[in-house]
Amino acid sequence: MAQNLPSLESLTPRQIVAELDKYIVGQDAAKRAVAVALRNRYRREQLPDEMRDDIIPKNILMIGPTGVGKTEIARRLAGLARAPMLKVEATKFTEVGYVGRDVDSMIRDLTEVGIAMVEKEKLEAVQESAAKRAVQRILDLLSGGAQQPEPQEPQQYVPTFFNGVIVDDESTSTPQSSTVHEEQRQQSARLRERMKEKLERGELEDAEIEVEVEERSQGGQARVFGPVGMEEMGFDMQGMLGNLFPKEHKNRKMKVREARKVLQNEEAENMLDRDSLIAEAINRVEQSGILFIDELDKVAGREGAHGPEVSREGVQRDILPIVEGSAVMTKYGHVRTNHILFIAAGAFHVSKPSDLIPELQGRFPIRVNLEALTENDFRRILTEPRNALLHQYVSLLAADGVELQFPEDGIAEIARLAALVNEQTENIGARRLHTVVEKLLDEISFNAPEVDEDTVVVDAAYVREHIESLVKNEDLCRYIL
Numbered sequence: 001m002a003q004n005l006p007s008l009e010s011l012t013p014r015q016i017v018a019e020l021d022k023y024i025v026g027q028d029a030a031k032r033a034v035a036v037a038l039r040n041r042y043r044r045e046q047l048p049d050e051m052r053d054d055i056i057p058k059n060i061l062m063i064g065p066t067g068v069g070k071t072e073i074a075r076r077l078a079g080l081a082r083a084p085m086l087k088v089e090a091t092k093f094t095e096v097g098y099v100g101r102d103v104d105s106m107i108r109d110l111t112e113v114g115i116a117m118v119e120k121e122k123l124e125a126v127q128e129s130a131a132k133r134a135v136q137r138i139l140d141l142l143s144g145g146a147q148q149p150e151p152q153e154p155q156q157y158v159p160t161f162f163n164g165v166i167v168d169d170e171s172t173s174t175p176q177s178s179t180v181h182e183e184q185r186q187q188s189a190r191l192r193e194r195m196k197e198k199l200e201r202g203e204l205e206d207a208e209i210e211v212e213v214e215e216r217s218q219g220g221q222a223r224v225f226g227p228v229g230m231e232e233m234g235f236d237m238q239g240m241l242g243n244l245f246p247k248e249h250k251n252r253k254m255k256v257r258e259a260r261k262v263l264q265n266e267e268a269e270n271m272l273d274r275d276s277l278i279a280e281a282i283n284r285v286e287q288s289g290i291l292f293i294d295e296l297d298k299v300a301g302r303e304g305a306h307g308p309e310v311s312r313e314g315v316q317r318d319i320l321p322i323v324e325g326s327a328v329m330t331k332y333g334h335v336r337t338n339h340i341l342f343i344a345a346g347a348f349h350v351s352k353p354s355d356l357i358p359e360l361q362g363r364f365p366i367r368v369n370l371e372a373l374t375e376n377d378f379r380r381i382l383t384e385p386r387n388a389l390l391h392q393y394v395s396l397l398a399a400d401g402v403e404l405q406f407p408e409d410g411i412a413e414i415a416r417l418a419a420l421v422n423e424q425t426e427n428i429g430a431r432r433l434h435t436v437v438e439k440l441l442d443e444i445s446f447n448a449p450e451v452d453e454d455t456v457v458v459d460a461a462y463v464r465e466h467i468e469s470l471v472k473n474e475d476l477c478r479y480i481l
Contacts, residue, residue: 064370067429084114107328114285130268297346378415409460
């Protein structure tokens with residue numbers, strides 16, 4: 001996704017909210033909270049080292065029903081900050097001793113996200129140089145692999161005597177080999193130059209060449225499986241054992257257009273400094289990582305008369321040191337969590353934030369309530385964001401030559417019915433719009449490649465005709481919408 005995002009130092013909290021408004025409708029309190037948190041990161045970077053380490057992020061707890069934009073806010077914020085971001089569900093983790101993932105794995109997974117992010121940036125930065133190297137390798141293959149002939153060993157001068165007198169000298173006995181070599185070198189250079197011109201004009205794209213590629217399915221590139229859970233403990237079994245196996249290479253015949261991509265990727269990989277890449281990624285994770293812990297309310301609760309239910313309090317106590325700040329061992333080294341921004345979220349329908357253990361509550365000082373979406377919010381969600389749902393369907397069906405039109409009354413009717421279904425069944429927020437619109441356009445989507453009509457107008461009458469009967473029938477509504 002190549003976007004020209006503004007730099008972090010140029011984004012004020014008000015501008016951050018404006019950027020989030022492009023994708024998320026409403027929820028101003030949550031947007032303000034994350035905007036201040038992001039700006040505080042920039043402010044912290046401007047401070048002296050001795051003060052910088054003492055300033056920790058003010059973690060945020062988002063409270064609100066499903067489908068109102070909690071995850072989307074965190075995801076868009078990470079995009080603005082160009083920060084590694086990971087979403088995890090608190091219910092996936094269990095206290096040590098139970099079956100499930102240990103909480104340290106969230107930091108290891110976030111580190112992998114950071115490595116992938118930095119690697120992608122580094123690869124993009126060297127693509128131009130890698131492309132030039134790939135062209136040189138293709139020219140080597142096209143011209144027989146010999147850019148310049150190897151010069152022959154110079155012959156040692158041996159003088160010729162006649163009656164004890166030297167009859168020649170070194171200048172007159174220079175071997176012919178140097179002249180021959182020079183002619184061969186010039187001929188090879190001319191051939192290579194002609195090949196290069198043809199390559200630049202695209203005349204050799206279909207020419208077949210034999211390329212040596214690394215075989216990834218066997219030997220050193222095979223996945224090395226260790227004991228279950230070893231990767232969770234930070235051990236890189238493949239890294240430790242992979243070097244015991246020799247890397248296998250295989251010659252493959254391919255066209256120049258395909259070989260260019262393969263060789264360019266290979267050259268780009270070879271140009272990366274893995275040590276500096278890993279160091280930069282770990283630093284980015286530690287200083288600007290965002291960890292979004294969803295469904296925190298599902299592990300809220302303390303041990304009572306009935307005992308811990310799969311030790312929910314134990315999960316909270318395991319999460320606590322991660323949020324407080326600790327060093328987690330990964331296969332790339334230790335990663336400190338002191339300055340990672342944690343955003344937790346939950347509906348808290350049954351439990352309350354006060355049901356969390358006090359120590360964990362204190363680690364999420366900023367709490368924001370996200371409001372349930374209204375019919376008017378649905379109407380805006382359908383059209384206002386950059387990735388608005390109706391815009392997506394218009395673009396999809398345009399690929400089959402069908403022009404979809406949504407008049408205002410049609411949009412209002414879709415929003416009304418989606419809000420009504422949320423009232424009658426479970427309130428799943430904006431996700432209900434996906435269900436309703438998909439059902440509404442089901443017939444059009446199925447027949448689009450074969451219909452003769454170029455334009456379909458989805459007005460209020462069309463909406464009522466296709467889905468109002470489902471909404472009125474509560475049994476069908478529960479199963480279909």
